[in-house]
Amino acid sequence: MTATAAILPTVRADGLWKRFGSHVAVRDVSLSLDPGEVVGLVGPNGAGKTTTIRMLLDILRPDEGSVSVFGAPISQQAQSRIGYLPEERGLYRSLRVIPNMLYLAELKGMERERALRRADELFALLGLEPHRGKKISELSRGLGQLVQFAATILHGPDFIVLDEPFSGLDPVNVRVMKDAVSRLRSEGAAIMFSTHQMTDVEELCDRVIMIDDGAVVLDGPLTDIKRRFAGNDLFVATDVDPQDADGVLVSRRDGPGYALRLAEGSAPEDVLRSLLERGAKIDRFELATPSLEEIFLRVVQRDRMEEARDAE
């Protein structure tokens, strides 16, 4: 027995392909999620995110490649440990909240009485108590979404897929749901979070997987990706103008500090050393990383240009 056993990924996909007729929806996608990790799955519309998710959950079978969940090919037992909030929400509109949730929980193998107790806890957590006796058709869109979220996590899943979970929610309920997601992560659940809201990804996710045109174009920790796309720009809050510091090509006032573009071959530590030698008092010194949205746009535009070039 080894002292440090390797962590078994919660879900792992290798070389997934899916075609619908002549259209290739997913091409050679490989990914994995570890327990307690929140991964953002991002990409433009029609990139293949939903198809990938459906293959991970065994809703669709891949044409090629394999998926393992909890270390084995997906089974009904494994499905019972998965929670899925699809992009297009749906509950039985003519049924009341509790029967809807109990039915879905029972399909996940949960005993009715235990599901009822857990539902009460979730209602308290999500502020749904006043609505437990209502029919789904009587709920607002946002409340319906909270109920569906509650149904998704009712059985205590270890792998949770949330597809655009915040769309249609007011800021208060967005915060309620984000807190719930953070709690699930701290309890060890692996969470895949698909969205177009890059700020949500930056706030919640440890890692980002970007899919475009059916293929994974970025996969890594958020900080690494940002650093990769940061280039040579710096943000420095200091009491002297860094324009004359070593290695600085352009200095521009930016709020409480300066945005610096470095000369070719210069490193941030050269600038820092030069400023300290000049006796500057430095409050902030950081790489000026692009937002995830900027990275997303850059990658997608790059792919579009490559496609256009290939077409020529």
Next chain:
Amino acid sequence: MRSKTWLVARHEFAVTIGRLGFRIFAAAVPVLALLALIGIGVFDAVRGGDEPSGSAREPSVEVTRVGYVDFSAGEDGQPLFTSFHEQDGVSFAPYADEDAGSSALQTGEIDALYVFPRDFLETGSVVRIRMEGSDGGAGADSLRRFVLSNLVAEEVSEQQLERVIKPYSVSTVELSESGAPVEEDEFDGGEFLFSFGAGMLLLVSVLTAAGYLLQGLSEEKENRIMEVLLSSLKPEQLMFGKLVGLGGAGLLQMAVWTAALVAFLLALGRIVDLPVELSAPSVETLGVALAYFLLGYAFLGTVQAALGVVTTNLKEANNIAVFVVLPAVSPMWFLTVLIEHPDGVLARVLGFVPFTAPLTGLIRFGTGGTGLGEVALSLGVLAAFAVLAVLLTARLFRAYLLMYGQRPGVRHILRTLWSD
């Protein structure tokens, strides 16, 4: 862990019998039967048996009194109507003249007064007098019998008189090619009425349950819950669960309706005289009805489920479902042929076509047009088609359950059906 198929079945059953529409529909037949019985009973009591209601009617114990004035004269100059005064429950009282008869009419002593004129023998004319608004009278048969009895009874025997009044009744014997008389099938009216009624109710139950299946699938596709369900179970489990659950609801409805039908027929036989004798259906008939229900539902329900999967919404699904419903009810178009020739070519063919077999099979069995052997064969064919439908529909479930907003082409569906 409990079977997910069972969980789906239980959910579908509970949701379906919880629908107000289902409860009203299921209660409709017993309520209508009860109302019909009450109506028939009241009507029968009001009529009090004044008019003949059929050949099996008991003779009325109440005697109708009419009067007559006989001005007629035979060849010998004597009055004609002197011998027979009581005919078939009608008493003919003689009066000396019209005034005496009219007085009796006005006091209610008699219901009508017949005046036979002197030239009755030449003309056959007779005048009936009755009070305004009254429908009193002897009735055509009684009057005929009264006239004939008085005219010829003394010259012929009683039997000859009967033949004069009712000359003949014809019964037909058919010979087979070998010259032997063909034995007529023993027609059991009660069995036929039950089989026909049960056949209709079976069809309605099957189509109702299949309709709920279609509706449920379309709704689940439309409101997108399908994706959540498929993250918990396999399409085949969903399909079988729905078939079992909704079939159970349909069976419950069928049981309620059958019980109401049997009770109605038995009670009807006690309230009014029917041309056929009614009795409770035999165990065989009940068994055949149950088998046709189960297999008919398995086939038609599965076909409806397939339609629900390949269509995009309930409206479209309902439009296409006509192509299932119409063939299923088509035996009604040939009902006369099926009843008169239950062992004919058409009846046999329809008995083996899976869409028409449930209704045709029950009608044929009820009329005695087929034995248990042929019924078993018909059920076997139906079962084979049901299994085939289930296997093929399972493929459609996996291929098209998540196809929203667009209907697959016929060629694509055929490719899916026949793919490995």
